[in-house]
Amino acid sequence: IIYLNKAFQISSFDETVIIVESVDERKAAEYFKHLLKEKFGVVIPIDSKLSGDKVKIVLKREEIKNAVNDQHYEIGYDEKENSIIAKSGSQIGLLFASVTLSELFEKINEQFFINLASVNDYPDFSIRIISANPNTENVFALLDYALKNKIETISVASRQYPWYEVSENYKNLFEKIKEWKDKYGGPSIMQMHNIYEEKDIEISNEADLKNLKEVIKTGIKNGADKLMILADDTPPFKFGEGYILTSENDKQKFKHMAEAHSFLMSDLKRWISENSFESELYYVPPFYTYEDMHYGDMELFKNTQWEKAAYEPLLRDLNYIGSNMPDDVFIIWTGPFVRSRKISEDDLNDWTKNLNGRIPFLWDNTIYSRNSFISSPMFSAWDNDFPNNFYSWTAGNGMFINGDECGEDSKASAVTVNDYMWNSKNYSPQNSLTAAMQRIYGEEN
Known part of the structure; x- marks a missing residue:
């Protein structure tokens, strides 16, 4: 300027x-x-x-x-x-x-x-997704906050609404989102569905697929232009086999969960196209880091009798997903750890190799990782050690930021990471936090 x-x-x-x-x-x-x-x-x-x-x-x-x-x-x-x-x-x-x-x-x-x-x-990162858990009472304020701070996408958090039926709360929320977007146009909206929350999906079951699509359609028709399917944290697991199919019908149709999920995302992509919908696609695999939900820090298994049982399922699934997931589906990882405060080019290249050459899209969990005894950001600035020009390395020229931007303790922190994504070269954590607090709460406060 x-x-x-x-x-x-x-x-x-x-x-x-x-x-x-x-x-x-x-x-x-x-x-x-x-x-x-x-x-x-x-x-x-x-x-x-x-x-x-x-x-x-x-x-x-x-x-x-x-x-x-x-x-x-x-x-x-x-x-x-x-x-x-x-x-x-x-x-x-x-x-x-x-x-x-x-x-x-x-x-x-x-x-x-x-x-x-x-x-x-212009921003360095063109895709800047900030998660939130809005309701019909506060969603207008959330979308206003997003535009005022040049946040490109607001994601409606997963696990808040069922994937298998259109709940009244979900329908009402997205009707409010449509009202806002019909008037102002933006920001972009992501709907998120964890297909193992409350009820495990049976991917070979047409009824389950139909129910999921009805929920997705409700979002798309009411302003959602991004879709994330999540299979993180809660799918069935067995040591030595990794994340497993439990439905007999799914076992007959698919070799493993990775094949089932690749089929699902291909089916959703085709269905979206056939219905002339528009939605960018994202997928969170069960294995999204080396700090696994069940195995813990997988580094501890190296050079032990359990190394093969830990790593073989991860490498099998990620390689299959990278090879068979539609090319325009972004595949999520969180870095080498769940909360990766440092990511190197070697880390990114390593996970790209796991995905058989597919560059992953970063889900960043770090705005609530700075304090030792609480998971709240508590007005802290985003301050990580990432490669220079990370925006040109990561898939989609973007990042997903986990948190809840409807909460007062997250708003300023989210603005700071968006500042980093807008102008990473000149980003100053402290200056950004000060400016964020002034923009949100006013200089007099």
Whole structure:
């Protein structure tokens, strides 16, 4: 951001107008209006054409030359036309431009000033998923928090709703999400379903697949554009065999759980395409780290009589998944440990080898790993030792951040990790935490 040491001065917002043409531009304009109304208690009109001598705020969904990713946005001003122009090639990018634009407005002695700046901004990580456990009462506040802090995706936490039936609470929540997205457009929403929570799925059973798809369809039709299927922590396990199928029908159809899950994700991908739905796909395998739910730290099994019993199932399953899972499904890992505060290029290359050449997508559990005796972030900044330019190494140019952004103790920490993902080279944990606390709670607090 380069400030131009110039400003438009207006006595009221009647002297301004937001100019839009497309539906996506209008949604961004509605969010921009929402921000200014919250900040100043005033409303700017929206129009579809340039008008008179008013200061014009032009929002354009327009491709940016040499854009780094779809969230790249620019803000500039045209002195001759008395206008400020914000543009991005995507709707979410235009929303983020609107957030920055709102921060250029200030009020001094009953006069409003629109500070002029040249802005060329984009995130390092294009996929930035922050998990939360919202309800119908707080979901609007959550989505507002996400956009204000340029968080690309909010995930609705797994294990809160059944995968095998559309619960009333799930339906009501996603209807509220649709209401928000119909008005403003973003952020991206991920639905998450653990297929071994409460009831083990039988993948060969058409009724189970149909029930799962009904739940997924409810999410997609109400604003979810990402889908994560989880098989972590709770599937059946047997030492020496790893994670196992227990249904006789599944045993007859599949060699092992890895084959069953590859079939499931392929089936879901085909079903999504056949129904003209749109949803990015993610999969969490039972083996997602060397610090396993049942084995514990698998390093302890090396050079013992139990090494083969521990490692053979892990290597078999991951190799099969990497070889047979659809190419556009992101496969999750958490790093070498469940909470990996340090990840090296060797760690990433090692897990890529386990997946037969597939680069994994990182699920980061570390915002609640800093305190010795509690799992709460307690207003701590994300501060890990990752490779330089990690965003260019990890799958999907993204990360998933575990936590609950509806909780006050997680909000600031999540903003800091999003700051890292936006600008990793210049990230300062302490500066980011201070700025996050000020943005969320105000400088006076």
